Amino acid sequence: MTSDEELLAAALHGDGAAFTALYRRRQGAVYRFALHMSGDPAVSEDVTQEVFLALFESGSRFDPARGTLLSFLYGIARNLLLRRLEKKRPEDSDTLMEELAADEDVLDELTRRETIEAVRSAVLSLPAPYREAVVLCDLENASYEDAAAALECPVGTVRSRLSRGRAMLVQKLAVKTARSMS
Amino acid sequence: MKEDYVLQALAALAENDREKEAQPEVEARLLGAFHARHVRRVRRQRRWAGVATLAAGLLIALLLWPNRRPKPAVSAVQPILLVREAARPAPAAMTVASVTRTPSKAARKIAIAPQSHEIVTDFFPMMNPAPSFGRGQMLRVQLPAAAMQTVGLPVPEEHLGDSVQADVLVGEEGMPRAIRFVRFDVK
Numbered sequence: 001m002t003s004d005e006e007l008l009a010a011a012l013h014g015d016g017a018a019f020t021a022l023y024r025r026r027q028g029a030v031y032r033f034a035l036h037m038s039g040d041p042a043v044s045e046d047v048t049q050e051v052f053l054a055l056f057e058s059g060s061r062f063d064p065a066r067g068t069l070l071s072f073l074y075g076i077a078r079n080l081l082l083r084r085l086e087k088k089r090p091e092d093s094d095t096l097m098e099e100l101a102a103d104e105d106v107l108d109e110l111t112r113r114e115t116i117e118a119v120r121s122a123v124l125s126l127p128a129p130y131r132e133a134v135v136l137c138d139l140e141n142a143s144y145e146d147a148a149a150a151l152e153c154p155v156g157t158v159r160s161r162l163s164r165g166r167a168m169l170v171q172k173l174a175v176k177t178a179r180s181m182s
Numbered sequence: 183m184k185e186d187y188v189l190q191a192l193a194a195l196a197e198n199d200r201e202k203e204a205q206p207e208v209e210a211r212l213l214g215a216f217h218a219r220h221v222r223r224v225r226r227q228r229r230w231a232g233v234a235t236l237a238a239g240l241l242i243a244l245l246l247w248p249n250r251r252p253k254p255a256v257s258a259v260q261p262i263l264l265v266r267e268a269a270r271p272a273p274a275a276m277t278v279a280s281v282t283r284t285p286s287k288a289a290r291k292i293a294i295a296p297q298s299h300e301i302v303t304d305f306f307p308m309m310n311p312a313p314s315f316g317r318g319q320m321l322r323v324q325l326p327a328a329a330m331q332t333v334g335l336p337v338p339e340e341h342l343g344d345s346v347q348a349d350v351l352v353g354e355e356g357m358p359r360a361i362r363f364v365r366f367d368v369k
Contacts, residue, residue: 011216014220014223014224016213016216016217016220019212019213019216020209020213023209023212024209027203027204027208027209028201028202028203028204031202031203031204032199032202032203035199035202036199044204045204045205045208048204048208049204049208049211049212052212053212053215056215056216056219057219112194113198115191115194116191116194116195116198118191119188119191119192119194119195120195123192123195134192138189138192138193138196139192139195139196139199140196141196166185166188166189167185169188169191169192170184170185170187170188173187173188173191174184
């Protein structure tokens, strides 16, 4: 199979088929990263489009020594998302989570889907640095190295943010966790 | 144990969203933008390549000219006579006729038809052998008078540093094909 780097090189020379192949291979991961970070499908599509436009414009800046192409794409998406998040602060879903946690009757009725949505909301409520680490490592199964390259920080920082992010999720889902354990 | 539950919940979320991706419209928009930008980039590169090649060609020509000084006997010929000198039949490799027949749009804009006050020499080829010529552009440039010596035109020694105007014919691929010199009649 043609590597990402080979497809990128061909795309930068104007090969539309290579660009399409690269897009189809990696757009899902970029889209989901944006979705889990923003919670908004429309924003996620915009970001996905902008990421690949940026790849075509400045793909020559990609350095394989600094990480995979996917981590490079995550990095572009992250910058775009952070800019958007700065402009428009997401709703504070802590309140929602507290309400859910306080209402045991509601939690009793949670189906698997509701649990998933509760986790989604909890992830969205995390501060951006922790959310990035959780989304990349726990939802997209990125390696610590790839996450570090995308987040432009050391691997140790990724580990600590991930640990802290998980701990915050535990708190946010405390009641649900307790019920699950029982 | 609590973290285990969170990890399981996260895994369930990841599995639930595993198939989520951007709508096909995004791909269509991107491909359209990709092709449009690529076409613009290629055009820009060709334009710059043409300019760079022209500049390089002129530079090389200027560097070579001092070694081809004309005989002193003709150095005193007045500039106006240079035109008559240049009226000799063009070398076989020249394809000037095709230029006048099929000038490009840009060439039509740029090319200055010889007018009563403007005297031009014939075209002198800058490539040997000259490949076939289809379309191209004419660029008017200013050169040291010494440049005229490269095509065998005599220039008085004291005027070697003067500036002269020239029309450079650039092929579609950006290579300078021929050059002619221009003089304005002061009458």
